[in-house]
Amino acid sequence: xxxxxxxxxxxxxxxxxxxFAPDLELTAETDLIASGFDSMSLVRVLLFIETSHGFWIPQxxxxxxxxxxxxxxxxxxxxxxx
Amino acid sequence: xxxxxxxxxxxxxMLGFDRELRRHGFAGNTCQIVLKLGVAVxxxxxxxxxxxxxxxHPILNAxxxxxIWPKWKLPSVPQAPQVRVHxxxxxxxxxxxxPLDSRRGQLMRFDLSDDSEGRQTLTFTWLHAxxxxxxxxxxxxxxxxxxxxxxxxxxxxxxPQPPLRERAKLAWKxxxxxxxxxxxxxxxxxxxxxxxxxxxxxxxxxxxxxDTARIRANASQLAGLLGDAQFHAATAxxxxxxxxxxxxxxxxxxxxxxxxxLRAKGSINPVFSNELTMLMMQLLPPQLDSTAVAIAALKQQxxxxxxxxxxxxxxxxxxxxxxxxxxLYMAMAKQGLRGEICSLFFGDTASVNPRLSNFLGAPVxxxxxxxxxxxxxxxxxxxxxxxxxxxxxxxxxxRVFTDAETTEFxxxxxxxxxxx
Numbered sequence: 001x002x003x004x005x006x007x008x009x010x011x012x013x014x015x016x017x018x019x020f021a022p023d024l025e026l027t028a029e030t031d032l033i034a035s036g037f038d039s040m041s042l043v044r045v046l047l048f049i050e051t052s053h054g055f056w057i058p059q060x061x062x063x064x065x066x067x068x069x070x071x072x073x074x075x076x077x078x079x080x081x082x
Numbered sequence: 083x084x085x086x087x088x089x090x091x092x093x094x095x096m097l098g099f100d101r102e103l104r105r106h107g108f109a110g111n112t113c114q115i116v117l118k119l120g121v122a123v124x125x126x127x128x129x130x131x132x133x134x135x136x137x138x139h140p141i142l143n144a145x146x147x148x149x150i151w152p153k154w155k156l157p158s159v160p161q162a163p164q165v166r167v168h169x170x171x172x173x174x175x176x177x178x179x180x181p182l183d184s185r186r187g188q189l190m191r192f193d194l195s196d197d198s199e200g201r202q203t204l205t206f207t208w209l210h211a212x213x214x215x216x217x218x219x220x221x222x223x224x225x226x227x228x229x230x231x232x233x234x235x236x237x238x239x240x241x242p243q244p245p246l247r248e249r250a251k252l253a254w255k256x257x258x259x260x261x262x263x264x265x266x267x268x269x270x271x272x273x274x275x276x277x278x279x280x281x282x283x284x285x286x287x288x289x290x291x292x293d294t295a296r297i298r299a300n301a302s303q304l305a306g307l308l309g310d311a312q313f314h315a316a317t318a319x320x321x322x323x324x325x326x327x328x329x330x331x332x333x334x335x336x337x338x339x340x341x342x343x344l345r346a347k348g349s350i351n352p353v354f355s356n357e358l359t360m361l362m363m364q365l366l367p368p369q370l371d372s373t374a375v376a377i378a379a380l381k382q383q384x385x386x387x388x389x390x391x392x393x394x395x396x397x398x399x400x401x402x403x404x405x406x407x408x409x410l411y412m413a414m415a416k417q418g419l420r421g422e423i424c425s426l427f428f429g430d431t432a433s434v435n436p437r438l439s440n441f442l443g444a445p446v447x448x449x450x451x452x453x454x455x456x457x458x459x460x461x462x463x464x465x466x467x468x469x470x471x472x473x474x475x476x477x478x479x480x481r482v483f484t485d486a487e488t489t490e491f492x493x494x495x496x497x498x499x500x501x502x
Binding site: 019020021022023024026033035036037038039040041042043044046047059062063064067 | 306307308309310311312342343345346347348349351384385388389432
């Protein structure tokens with residue numbers, strides 16, 4: 001549980017800093033795609049995950065459910081890392 | 083009120099292309115957004131709104147100045163942008179494409195033309211150096227919706243910069259990347275019809291709901307979630323190679339400057355600026371035999387570019403080149419790729435700004451993006467979604483491609499999008 005929260009927190013920090021506008025009230029439950037998350041944002045986040053967790057999320061795992069919000073993305077990272 | 087404003091690197095690049103196009107006898111690096119309005123709006127109401135915005139935002143009437151240190155020179159007494167009203171016959175394309183006199187501060191123009199059924203067409207023309215397409219969409223939405231607040235131009239130094247030595251190192255990395263691309267140097271198509279009149283023509287393809295859904299499904303299947311732009315780019319490059327091969331001028335490689343938006347997601351600020359950097363992609367003919375292979379190559383290059391920090395490198399290169407005189411800048415940019423810095427102008431602006439569903443109270447029934455292309459490559463394609471339907475504008479220079487060749491390109495591209 002702590003693990004998924006840590007990952008969620010690091011993803012939230014990264015996206016606040018590198019992807020989204022500072023004035024956007026981004027939370028772990030914010031709808032990413034509706035907030036403007038695009039293909040370039042996706043590659044940036046995948047690179048961040050690769051750098052911080054050592055693996056690249058395969059394209060087959062990138063779907064609407066995974067990218068629903070930061071919480072679901074963090075859960076995917078935990079599942080694939082297991 | 084704010085003083086003179088600096089141009090950023092991409093603004094300066096767009097200004098360079100403006101001069102390049104004018105040098106070849108074209109109107110310049112201008113873009114257009116065309117709105118089909120369900121009912122006619124009052125020209126007086128539009129002029130009044132523009133007058134209001136010009137007072138609060140004199141950049142609308144600024145002129146580019148300064149060769150070594152480029153900036154927007156703001157007028158002491160700004161004048162509102164020109165509004166031309168065309169009654170009776172539709173205005174000719176030649177009239178709509180008349181050059182903007184940017185040296186006198188004419189950075190944009192509005193053309194209104196009524197049709198016999200009470201509808202109206204608004205053509206908004208602007209100098210690309212002033213703002214990019216997302217900025218222009220937001221600006222136009224602000225003009226047409228008085229409840230929206232038009233943001234001020236960007237501050238001179240919007241973000242902290244690394245030391246000069248570090249910036250030069252980053253910029254050099256980008257130049258090295260261009261050198262790598264030169265190992266399979268592209269061959270420019272050149273100007274095939276030098277005696278043809280210097281004209282830019284375009285055709286617009288609209289996909290209905292069923293075709294849009296099919297193309298989106300194809301994009302998702304081949305390029306994954308959010309892969310629409312990569313699918314569009316790969317498909318367009320495949321068709322470009324096919325066309326050039328048929329014309330007997332296939333290239334050993336094709337370079338695609340992929341515009342990457344630098345605006346933070348969820349924000350439109352700043353409007354009066356080109357917030358982008360170019361990632362140079364390169365595909366070889368064997369990679370263009372199949373859409374799937376082309377997509378895989380583009381995806382790999384995109385990942386490598388981000389992994390190698392080329393977005394920041396490109397940004398720093400733009401910032402440093404900003405201080406060079408424009409002709410030198412253009413020469414350096416061209417030398418980098420042996421004359422061919424772009425094999426196809428490609429734009430993908432995604433969904434149109436939702437506030438452009440109405441304009442000064444009139445419903446917007448249709449929306450079109452039009453861009454300028456330099457004589458080489460002489461061909462461009464822009465993708466966007468309006469009301470959820472995919473649209474594609476194909477622009478060509480009459481000095482490079484004929485109408486028939488462009489029509490064939492657009493038809494094949496349409497077919498390949500539907501059946502990759």
